[in-house]
Amino acid sequence: MDRPLRLISSNPVDELARTIEALLVVASQPLTLEELVEATADDAERIEIALGLLGERYREGRSGIVLQKVAGGYAFGAAREAAEACARLFERPVERGLSQAALETVAIVAYLGPVSRPEIARIRGVAADSAVASLVERGLISEAGRESGPGGAVRYRVTSLFERVFGLESLAALPRLDDIGEDQAAIRDRLLQVAEARAS
């Protein structure tokens, strides 16, 4: 336990690590490497070394504060062992009561975004208005321009809060869904069988 701490206090990145600690504890959102470079006026490589030291210090089981790589950046969160205590004091308004419709909608936005309400409705087969409104209100999705052409529908994408709430390092951390591709062939065959049966 003493080794990395001594390392921090004697290593030249020591001060840099302390600066990063300070930035992370006051930041409202995860900080990207670029933001850290800009704020510390230091170089990316040294910052990554410092982040490595901080990751060692602020990790589950060792600290109540945990350094997370999340939403394309770095952020402090609470250790899981403190979840019960946190739950007694803090609400989780973002994900509380998230309906199935909202989850399906946010999945569509996460995988296919930016995507418009009509496109979401087309995929889900049900109008998406209230699900979209609830997700916007929760801050999980936000407007991202409009479809091209006059009067194009507003398009939506997921926010960094979405990545944070779902604990994703980035959207690339979403699982690939290509492996369900075979389903399409199976569905098509079934449809064709039905069509042939009707025609005969």
Place this chain on the structure above:
Amino acid sequence: MDRPLRLISSNPVDELARTIEALLVVASQPLTLEELVEATADDAERIEIALGLLGERYREGRSGIVLQKVAGGYAFGAAREAAEACARLFERPVERGLSQAALETVAIVAYLGPVSRPEIARIRGVAADSAVASLVERGLISEAGRESGPGGAVRYRVTSLFERVFGLESLAALPRLDDIGEDQAAIRDRLLQVAEARAS
């Protein structure tokens, strides 16, 4: 340096201290002792001991995160040595100019100050409340006593930041306004006279 850390890791308040760390890093307001008691379901005395340990760990010079006791309770803040980096993180993009209302208001304060809000409003012909508030917030003007008499209105003058932003060594370096009036009194009379003509 090792003593309190060893104390934390071997002492029974170790886990409690980690829980408090977690609570403080999640909180968006300072937490009172009562809130910590409620959240940790532990007793106040032990919490105070844990806070003492955390205060030792998270203090200026030792950590970028600093435990602070403020009016509302306990909160984590950034170390003073990281102030510059934090300021850069929270820096807003440079604004190119002032609104017309702000420009008129600050010009009146610069040439006629100290001057009260009612007088600014009389000269501009519109209420000056929001323009004055925004200039105070920007630090371009500040309060400078009150008009004489009971209940006299607050008067304002420009600040040294104003002089820096407008590249003036002092207020004496303000460009002359000979076409309006030779001195402050003449300028004031002229502006009030025009304002009256405009209002009638």
Place this chain on the structure above:
Amino acid sequence: MASAVRDLELDLDAFEGPFDLLLTLLLKDAIQPSEIDMAGIVVAFVERLAERDELDLDACGEFLVLIAALLELKARHLFPDEEAELSELEPEEAAEELARRLAEYRRMKHAAVWLRERLEEEKGRFFRIGPAPLAPEPERRLAQQSPLRLVEALQALAVEPPHVSLSHMALRFPPVGQFVERFRALLLRRRRFDFDAEVQGLSRVEQAVAFLALLELRKEGEIAISQAAAFAPIRISRADDTITYSDDGRMLQWTARSA
């Protein structure tokens, strides 16, 4: 047994109540078909069937007809622009397209399940949303400004406002009473007169006021107003003189009410 369908109790996201009420609301446009989860209706019906021992073919038939109609209604609602496009497809192509969409939806359902599990895992991870309690106040910074802008601002305030011409406000606007008196005097001398001829040469405003005077006199029952046709000359006569004469000397009967 047809009521087995219409009485079917539904508990959907967008609707709660019997099936026939839902149909009524859909037909009255009180609910959009796109809001209705059709699968939910089918599940409710199948559950209802399962509760009974015998198979009610009448009910099944009625249900199929209704649900098919609803599906078509919903499809038209969801894809208004694609109706033509899809109808042009060969059956194989249409099946392909449909399969593609179903597969896409199925993928999204899987994704939603994954997200739900993820949410469950992350339930124990708390983090702060919003600013930190002791975060520094963001500072507003202003670019370097020229002091000449101050001069310009004050110069703009020192310019006398242009003298606004009020000449257009000085239109002659004679009091209505003046015309009332004038027309009364006229009708003392003549039994009838031509309004247009009388106001000829007056300004539009004066003509308007003169017309107001006519209406005033008519309201008082002092005069009768007549007009042979739209845009024909307006004739004014004394109200007590119910006989007036046309230009060609024919006798015409007028009352104040007839105009």
